[in-house]
Amino acid sequence: MTYSLTPDTNSARPQRVRFLRSLRRHPLGALALGLLLLLAAGAILADLLAPYDPTATDLGNSLSGPTGSHLLGTDALGRDLLSRLLFGARVSLTGTAQAVATVIAVGVPIGLLAGYLGGWVDRVAGGIIDVLLAVPGIVMLLVIVAIFGNNESVAMIALGVLGAPGMARVVRGSTIAVRNELYIKAARVSGLTTRHVLVNHVLPRVSGPIVVRASLFAGVALLVETGLGFLGFGAQPPDPSWGNMVADASQFVAIAPWMLVPSGATIALSILSFGLLGDAIRDSTAGRARGADRVRRKVAGDAKEPAATPAQPATETPDDSDALLRVRGLTVSVPAATGQADIISDVTLEIRAGETVGLVGESGCGKSMTGRAILGLLPQPVAVTGGRILFDGQDITKLGPRQLQRLRGAQIALISQEPVASLDPVFTVGHQLKEVLLRHQPGSRREIARAAVALLRDVNLREPERVMRSYPHQLSGGMAQRVAIAMALAGRPRLLVADEPTTALDVTVQAEILGLLRRLQRQTGMAVLIISHDWGVIADVCERAYVMYAGQVVEQAPVLDLFDGPRHPYSAGLLGCMPGRAARGDLLPAIGGRVPQPGSWPTGCHFSPRCPIARDDCTRDPVALNETAAGHASRCLYPLLVDEKVFSHDAR
Structure with missing residues (x-):
């Protein structure tokens, strides 16, 4: 493939510009942001903005209300309340920022890793979170303050650590919901590292709950900081903080109630602003995701393939030295009440370099699960319990997470059925x-x-x-x-797995996509595995095909041989249901019944309950995949009796 040298003119608009524009639609959020920025600027520039030294006393003007010389009045010692408010913001807002930074730095990584990795990581993190949530926070905070004296930084960092379990629990729940999204699987299939996927794809999607939780915690942290100052554990007089300003005002509330207004109103407005800003940021950043979800559901629908069903042992075919991918006796299982239930069993297939192979069958037969096993993307707790998946001689089932990351995208790639x-x-x-x-x-x-x-x-x-x-x-x-x-x-990539690549597309676009795949394959020389339930797609692009039913490959052959002479009744039934193969005026035949669920497969041939030519020996013992002709194999005891017309239109 050659890349053109056309200059790139698509510089995306900066994220901050889009955020600020979307924030305009939330006037309360914009107002809250403005107030917090004003308070932060006042704290930073207090040396320039404060009209007086915050510790300078003027006993002749004690307990004065707002005047021309003291805009917000004075306290009992005649100290200017505006100056003390500006300098006190340094202490209170810094302590709040320390607590919020700690709760994010500790809680978010724990929640992301626990929700995304699951398994023992989730269990260990869950145990730690439960223990910390059981600790009475205020008691622990007072103990820490008693140990470290009046070190407010230590107290606020400790508050962040105590608040981290709540943040971790929220992030974990959101991550679990996101990790099964197809775009996360697509990122993993592209070969991106776990850290990259977490930081660049999972974290932005769960940022809404993080922002809301952090904003609410910021309000709590400011209240705690104020409470510590009120109790005398924060900044010590004469140095100001919002907390000790409230403490001073409480002593004279009966004779000078105005003294409580500047500090009390500032604290209340700050806490309210934290909440409003968090809601506005969440709504601004979540808008595109919600819009995308609506369109995605409209375009793709709920076309998720049900879990496949168990299978049984099959004969091992000799390895083909020319095959790029060789799957041998693959069995995939999920834990069940009685031990393990097979989802697919004894699946054997191969794909040579530059070859297009189809995997066809009804929904629920295990096609997509086979593709996920090849990519090493089986959802927990589903796991490979038998067989091998050899890619260019390397057994994928024995690779670790880092080795699979290097393989995906660069060697094996995926096209999802929900683009x-x-x-x-x-x-x-x-x-x-x-x-x-x-x-x-x-x-x-x-x-x-x-x-x-x-x-x-x-x-x-x-x-x-x-x-x-x-x-x-x-x-x-x-x-x-x-x-x-x-x-x-x-x-x-050298192998492309295309899982239902044309399911949600109309006929014209479907033909264009299939033509595009053929052209790209000729240009790149890659092998392609087409997973589909559409015989038309298989006939259009594939050279060979494997037919799956109830977790087993029941027939394999060149595509033309399958169409001309199927040797398994399930293949014949699927072909007979094609509208293009029905005689004009005749009703389409149908295969009665449905694909059995895992754990309820028949002992013998899995298709026997729906098969019109089944006999007693078909239900007695497992049926092996046997060769009926050169390159043609069938899992049927009576392949010569197979005829497309064994099914009728009124089959149930």
Whole structure:
């Protein structure tokens, strides 16, 4: 593949500009931000803005209300309240910032790792979180203050540590919901590291709950800091803080109630501002994600394939030295009440370099699960419990997470059946495409941008510069599929797994996508595994095909041989259901029943309850995959009795 040298003109608008523009739609949030910035600026510039020294006394003007010389009045010692308020903001806001920074620095990584990695990491983190949540926070904080004296920084950092479990629990729950999104799987398949996926894809998506939790905690931290100052554990007189200003005012509230207003109103408005700003930021950053989710559901629907069903042992075929991918006796299981339930079993297939192979069957037969096993992306707690997956002689089932990361994207890539869902709704197409290119093809930013534009041109996208600036929800289904193909090709893989690549597309766009895949395969020489339930797609692009039913490969053959003479009744039934093969005026035949669920497979042939030619011996013992002709194998005891017409239109 050659990349054009067209200059990149798609510089995306800075994120901060988009945020500030979206914040305009939340006037209360903008007002809260303005107030907090004003307070922060006042604290930083207190030396310049304060009209008096905050510790200077003027007993002749004690307990005065607002006057021309003292805009906010004075306290019992005649000290200027405005000056003390500005200098006190340094102490109170710094302590609040220390607590918030600590709760984010401790809680967010723990929550991300526990939610994303799961397993023992989640169990250990969950135990620590439960223990810390059981500790009475205020008691522990007072103990720490007693040990370290009046060191407010230590107290506020300790408050952040005590608040971290709550943050970790929120982040963990949000991460668990996000980690199963297709765009997260697509990022992993592209070969991106776990750290990169967490920081660049998971973290932005869970930033809304983080911001809301942090803003609420900021209000709590300011209250705690004020309380410590009120109790005399913070800044010591005559140095000001908002807390000791409240303490001073409380002694004279009966004779000078105004003295409580400056500090009390500032604290209340600050806490309110933290909450309003958190809500505004959450709404501003979540808008695109919600819009993308709506469009994604509209375009892709709920086309998730159900879990497949268990299978049984099959004969091992000799390794083919020319095969790029060789799957031998693969068994995938999930824990069940009685031990383990097989989802797929004894699956054997192979793909040579430059070959296009189809994997066909009804939904729930295990096609997508087989593809996930090849990519090392089985969802927990599903696991490979038998067999081998050899890619270029290397057993994928024995690779660790880092080795799989190096393999994905650069050697094996995936095209998802839900293209919009496989793109991160938070980032532009150009951002996502360039991050994959940076992972696999080191170069300058300008070179990477040019390569991204060239990839979009290679997949027949018009106006690639405009597409680079677009967000996923702004793309049609066909455009999103082309972008997904471009991202899959960014690492120049040797094997491409295309899982239902045309399911959500209309007939015209489907034909264009299939033609694009054929052209790209000729140009790159990669092997392609097409997972589909559509015989038309298999016939159009594949040379050989494997038919799956209830977790087993029940037939394998060149595509033309399958169409001309199927040797398994399930294959014959699927072919007979094709509208193009029915005689004019005849009703379409149907295969009665449905695919059995894992754990409820028949003892013998898995298809026997639905098979019109089944006999007693079909249900007695497991049936092996036996060769019926050169390159043609079937898991049927009576392959010569198979006929497409054994099924009728009224089969149930």
